[in-house]
Amino acid sequence: MHSRRNSVEHISTARRSCDNCCTRKYCLVSRIDERLTPGLSKAMRHPRILARGERLFIQGDKFYSIYLVRSGTFKSYIIDDTGDRQITGFHFAADILGLDGVQSGRHGLEIEALETSSVCVVPFCKLEQDFGQNQSGLYRYLIGAASGAAYQQSYLLMLLGRLHAAQRLASFLLDISRKMGERGGSESEFHLTMPRYDIANYLGMAVETVSRLFKRFEKQNLIKVERRHLKIIDRDGLLDTLSSDHRFSALRNTA
Amino acid sequence: MHSRRNSVEHISTARRSCDNCCTRKYCLVSRIDERLTPGLSKAMRHPRILARGERLFIQGDKFYSIYLVRSGTFKSYIIDDTGDRQITGFHFAADILGLDGVQSGRHGLEIEALETSSVCVVPFCKLEQDFGQNQSGLYRYLIGAASGAAYQQSYLLMLLGRLHAAQRLASFLLDISRKMGERGGSESEFHLTMPRYDIANYLGMAVETVSRLFKRFEKQNLIKVERRHLKIIDRDGLLDTLSSDHRFSALRNTA
DNA sequence: CGAATCGTTGACGTCCGTCAAACTACGTGG
DNA sequence: CCACGTAGTTTGACGGACGTCAACGATTCG
Numbered sequence: 001m002h003s004r005r006n007s008v009e010h011i012s013t014a015r016r017s018c019d020n021c022c023t024r025k026y027c028l029v030s031r032i033d034e035r036l037t038p039g040l041s042k043a044m045r046h047p048r049i050l051a052r053g054e055r056l057f058i059q060g061d062k063f064y065s066i067y068l069v070r071s072g073t074f075k076s077y078i079i080d081d082t083g084d085r086q087i088t089g090f091h092f093a094a095d096i097l098g099l100d101g102v103q104s105g106r107h108g109l110e111i112e113a114l115e116t117s118s119v120c121v122v123p124f125c126k127l128e129q130d131f132g133q134n135q136s137g138l139y140r141y142l143i144g145a146a147s148g149a150a151y152q153q154s155y156l157l158m159l160l161g162r163l164h165a166a167q168r169l170a171s172f173l174l175d176i177s178r179k180m181g182e183r184g185g186s187e188s189e190f191h192l193t194m195p196r197y198d199i200a201n202y203l204g205m206a207v208e209t210v211s212r213l214f215k216r217f218e219k220q221n222l223i224k225v226e227r228r229h230l231k232i233i234d235r236d237g238l239l240d241t242l243s244s245d246h247r248f249s250a251l252r253n254t255a
Numbered sequence: 256m257h258s259r260r261n262s263v264e265h266i267s268t269a270r271r272s273c274d275n276c277c278t279r280k281y282c283l284v285s286r287i288d289e290r291l292t293p294g295l296s297k298a299m300r301h302p303r304i305l306a307r308g309e310r311l312f313i314q315g316d317k318f319y320s321i322y323l324v325r326s327g328t329f330k331s332y333i334i335d336d337t338g339d340r341q342i343t344g345f346h347f348a349a350d351i352l353g354l355d356g357v358q359s360g361r362h363g364l365e366i367e368a369l370e371t372s373s374v375c376v377v378p379f380c381k382l383e384q385d386f387g388q389n390q391s392g393l394y395r396y397l398i399g400a401a402s403g404a405a406y407q408q409s410y411l412l413m414l415l416g417r418l419h420a421a422q423r424l425a426s427f428l429l430d431i432s433r434k435m436g437e438r439g440g441s442e443s444e445f446h447l448t449m450p451r452y453d454i455a456n457y458l459g460m461a462v463e464t465v466s467r468l469f470k471r472f473e474k475q476n477l478i479k480v481e482r483r484h485l486k487i488i489d490r491d492g493l494l495d496t497l498s499s500d501h502r503f504s505a506l507r508n509t510a
Numbered sequence: 511c512g513a514a515t516c517g518t519t520g521a522c523g524t525c526c527g528t529c530a531a532a533c534t535a536c537g538t539g540g
Numbered sequence: 541c542c543a544c545g546t547a548g549t550t551t552g553a554c555g556g557a558c559g560t561c562a563a564c565g566a567t568t569c570g
Contacts, residue, residue: 202342
């Protein structure tokens with residue numbers, strides 16, 4: 001709204017900058033003891049300004065900083081292999097952006113300004129300096145776990161929002177299969193511990209649909225299922241099912 | 256699978272316990288320096304065992320500990336005002352459970368064992384003792400922010416999985432309205448910064464449906480909308496729309 | 511003034527949710 | 541061991557919510 005030139009003139013120190021900030025009372029920075037963070041205020045001196053359509057970071061970007069929304073609005077979204085997008089949230093003043101990168105060191109989603117907006121840039125390494133040496137790795141791990149959970153949910157959102165029932169179930173089976181493999185079991189044959197009803201609820205469909213799809217997959221020779229015992233016969237076939245046309249196929253915003 | 260009696264006999268100290276644990280190589284505990292945490296190993300000596308259907312914690316429970324899955328499987332879910340449930344995830348060995356409680360101090364979701372399962376109990380206060388005094392509040396805040404994001408996503412899952420298009424849009428509008436209010440704007444009249452296409456994508460429906468619903472809400476005198484300018488006329492009416500019958504109305508598992 | 515982006519409106523078809531009923535597996539008590 | 545109840549799963553018939561397609565306004569911008 002106001003020009004960048006004006007903003008810069010107002011800011012002589014980060015403290016000054018914060019004093020003028022309308023999100024002051026909710027802000028993360030107010031929780032940081034200024035004495036402990038000599039480098040931080042300097043790093044935060046210049047807010048970053050984004051025009052409409054500009055992206056704060058994109059999927060795969062290396063993770064350096066977290067961001068505090070000063071003004072404007074943002075959308076975050078994930079992009080799947082086929083280029084389709086699922087918006088996972090809208091963000092307003094005082095929201096924290098970028099924590100999704102803590103776990104892997106790379107951003108798992110993408111954030112774009114919906115109008116001219118500004119953020120404070122908080123370098124994560126500066127934050128970590130103040131945590132003291134002991135156990136800071138642990139803390140980072142916990143943040144990663146929490147934001148990893150958020151990412152996992154975003155992914156599920158993508159399933160529910162964009163895929164047909166058959167694709168959702170295929171994705172679910174492949175997901176379980178992978179997890180069983182990671183934990184030392186067989187990837188192709190395992191026991192489903194949850195009832196059909198839970199699967200249906202999780203995937204946002206009716207129990208009857210789950211039942212019918214299991215049968216259909218069996219007829220297509222993709223799986224063999226008896227009660228809760230499941231055997232994956234044709235993994236590639238399931239992948240094909242997953243990647244077949246999905247809902248809202250219209251592409252857009254392919255900037 | 257093996258009896259509780261056997262497990263207990265094997266455990267003489269937490270270290271012994273961990274040595275026997277098949278999730279050892281992925282586990283959070285391996286990241287904790289034993290010298291720094293005299294109380295922790297003692298606290299973790301006895302894993303907690305849950306029978307099928309038993310719950311680790313329920314929505315609203317006070318947050319004390321996080322949990323590491325040793326064996327078995329769990330489901331997590333949230334419950335809305337009407338008692339309906341949305342499953343938000345299935346959890347296997349080595350998963351971390353309970354971080355959803357860090358932010359508010361209470362658990363926002365509920366976790367139930369799908370079969371006989373066991374978890375290690377890690378009291379969060381013991382962890383925090385080791386973080387040192389400086390800035391541990393900040394770290395906690397960041398974990399809270401990350402897990403808050405996960406919870407937010409779970410909530411959206413509930414929308415996509417269980418509600419009709421009209422209810423999703425009503426919920427979206429009320430949500431935006433609240434956020435605008437929290438940030439000092441008007442709750443009843445504001446500017447939508449995102450295009451219809453983004454709203455549709457976010458809520459998992461077609462653009463045309465969004466458009467038609469806006470019109471319908473207008474005819475019902477719930478809102479007044481012109482392009483991106485929105486005015487909420489009848490908040491209670493929107494709430495009624497939201498709470499009207501939704502999909503998968505069949506209740507279950509009302510233990 | 512075109513071109514592009516965004517939003518609206520109508521007609522049509524289908525995926526999948528709803529309802530109803532039968533079948534199974536499993537546990538419990540007589 | 542069998543009768544019985546319950547919870548879980550399957551199957552079929554039916555219909556409505558909503559996605560798809562197509563075309564037309566409205567707005568912005570170079």
